[in-house]
Amino acid sequence: MNCLKATLDKGGFFLMTMGKIKVMKKTIAQTIKAKEWPEKVVLAVSGGLDSMTLLDSLNRYRPDIDLVVAHVNYQLRGAASDDDEIFVRNQCQARQIPCYVKRVIAPGKSGVEAWARKVRYDFFDQVAKETGARAVVLAQHQDDQVETLLLQLIRGGLAQQKTGMMGQSDYYLRPFLDFSKEELKNYAKDDQVEWREDATNADPSYTGRNQLRHEIIPALATINAKAKEHLADFAKQEAVDQELLQDQAKTFLPVFQADFHQVPKPWWEKTILLWLQNQGIYQVKNGQMVAILSLLANDQKPNGQVDLGDGWMMIKAYSQVQLIKEEKTVKNDRKPEELVLKLDQWQFFDRGQLLWTQKRPQKADQALVLPEHLVGVLTLSLAKKDDRVPLKIGTKSVRRLLIDKKIPVTLREKTWLLKDQSQAVLAVWLGQQTWYLPAGRDRPNVAKQWLVWRIEEN
Structure with a gap:
């Protein structure tokens, strides 16, 4: 009987007509069947409605896919969190699907949402690597898309960091992005899919996302009944635009790293964000x-x-x-400001070792030829403001030398001077395995003494 039940279920959703449910289930089935799936995937399962519906549909419509389930127990809700874990394990066991579980404890009360997101994505990546899976499948849907977009806009920041989710980004797949929470719930009810309810999701004061879900988005629907769908469409369009911009920024990245002046200024911001993301910094x-x-x-x-x-x-x-x-830095663990080099005795120095020697270095060694009449000891000391290096005529301050050589400020305070017994500067260590030989230094007629250095590989 194709009639509308004018009642609300306990989740607050209008039950769809049986005809509409049939059409919606067919659409979900077609989405799952038609998609090109890798042979093996990791499916993120919390035990809630969304992920259990995805588990059921994948298991039902694509039995050829090798499924692996990953579940994170954040232990934020006491026994309820443990019950979620047990439920997911049992559901996987009933379907004969491998289940990987990670148990963690939040480091504090602030920033829990961002912390939890990083924990689960790191875990999903880890499981994919361990099992040889070629994709991670997430159950995020249309409502998640809208809530995420609104949260980004409300919190402010860079426009380029306010992007919607895509059905596929890298190896993360989101097959439910075009389906609403209501549609997934009706699918689950009709197919008698079991799931766990997180009681905190019903409390508007628990998180900003909850307040959007229960108060703000329903209010927007009073202005335009299709407000949620329009916001979701905008988020998808924005995600596509940002992906195109990121692809272009990738072409500028090698140039930016070599000389940022060579990148057109309008592309600096996008290229900088990509450069930082590649090094693990995602929020600026x-x-x-x-x-x-x-x-x-x-x-x-x-x-x-x-x-x-x-x-x-x-x-x-x-x-x-x-x-x-x-x-x-640990107190009382400061590095010495002066090192004494004795003939034929290795000395640890700047991630490597130094040797003053009168024996010809091996071909594999890096070496400086020193004046031939050196005696006693040599010293390596951190450069001071009043230190000067000899020129052919006169001297130059070490500070001016470093500026002329375009040595970054961060390396200048780590500049070392090699001096003989009379404190005459023989060479300047500029860092990054580079020595500078002062123009006014005596040049030996015959190489009889050397400074050898070996850098330890990380």
Whole structure:
């Protein structure tokens, strides 16, 4: 009987007509059947309605796919979280599907949502790698798309970081993006799919996403009944546009890393975001990006840095940029400011070793020829403001030498001077396995003494 039941089920959704349910189920079946799937995939299953419906439809309509389930127990809801885990394990066992579970504890009360997202995606990637799966399948749907878009807009920040989800991005697949929560629920009810309800999802005050779901989005529907569908369409279009922009930015990336001036300025922001993402930094605040762009555009300031938080610094050094992580120094664990080199005794130095020797170095060694009449000891000391290096006529301050050689500010404080017993500068260590020989230094007629260095590979 094709009649509408004018009642609400316990989840708050109008039950669809039996005819519409049949059409909707056929559409889901066609979506699952028609998609080109890898032979083996990881399916993220929380135990909730969305992921259990996806598990049921994949298992039903594509039995040829080798399924592996991944579940994360965040232990945020006590016994309820453990019951979710047990439920997922039992459902997988009944279907003879391998189930991988990760149990974690939140590090604190703030930022739990972002932390949980990183934990689960890292785990999904790990399971895919361990099992040889070629894709990770997620049950995100149309309502998730709309909620995510609105959250991004409300929280502010860079426009390029406000992008919708795509049905496929990298090796993540989202076959349910065109289906609403209501449609999935009616599918599950009609096929008697079991699922677990998270009681916190019904509380509008629990998260901003919950408030959007229960209060804001329904209010938008009073303005336009298709508001949710229109927002979802916009998110999909934005995702496609951002992907096209990112593809173009990828072509600029090698040029940007070699000399950012060679990249057209309108592409700096997108290229910078991609460059940072490739190094594990996915969120950049609007103020940070403004500071980065301002620094790169300022030709009067060849060196500078921008704090990206969590110890990360973006460094500008003339025409290049680099990302460094500031390491916390342990008190009373400071490196010596002077090293003494004795003849034929190796000395640890800057991720490697140094040797002053009168024996000809091996071909594989890197070496400097030293003046032939050196005696006593040599010293390596960190350069000071009043240190000077000899020129053919006169001297030059070490500071001016470093500027002339375009040594980044971050490396200047790590500049070492090699001196003889009279404290005359023999060579300057510029870092990055580079020595500078002062123009005024005595040149030996015959090579009799050498400074050999070996850099340890990481």
